[in-house]
Amino acid sequence: MSSTWWPRLRRWANVIDQLSACMGRLSSWLVLLMLMVGAWNVVGRHLGALIGRNLSSNSLIEVQWYLFSFTFLLGGAWTLQRNGHVRVDVLQSRWGARQQALANMVGIILFLFPFSLLMILSSWGAVHFSWNILEQSPDPGGLPRYPLKTLLPLGFLLLIFQGIADLIHNVEAIRDSEKKRKP
Helix, strand or coil, X not given: CCCCHHHHHHHHHHHHHHHHHHHHHHHHHHHHHHHHHHHHHHHHHHHHHHHCCCCCCHHHHHHHHHXXXXXXXXXXXXXXXXXXXXXXXXXXXXXXXXXXXXXXHXXXXXXXXXXXXXXXXXXXXXXXXXXXXXXXXXXXXXXXXXXXXXXXXXXXXXXXXXXXXXXXXXXXXXXHHHHHHCC
């Protein structure tokens, strides 16, 4: 690979890493918000039963699972960046940096990219249809569904981007290990 391309690729990897980190921070705040909404839903349901008023609603219940969806789908790339996804650690812990980087690259190319592309392609029609009809919740007082459904391809697109950044970082790890081996 040309030496003029390498700094550009590393810059792109850093930009993607920053995007993933931003989504991770957003996801962590959404977890807190989700917990607060969930706590209110429980308290409101029980307190409302005591005073004879409905203190919760379908929209608050849906907000809670919307926030979970946001957290899960937007936080996936950040989790990948932080090596929080499932790995075969029993084997990898015995390998050197070069072998670990190669195994990561194989996993990204053979599993992450195809699965993420499959998820984007298989969800695209449902997302498009949902936007066309401006899909709403079937529950009374529920929330719109089309923005939520958009998160599915977006979350997997973010995973693909982070996979690209990880490929670049793994190539860099291999290059560094080769430099150390040369006398």
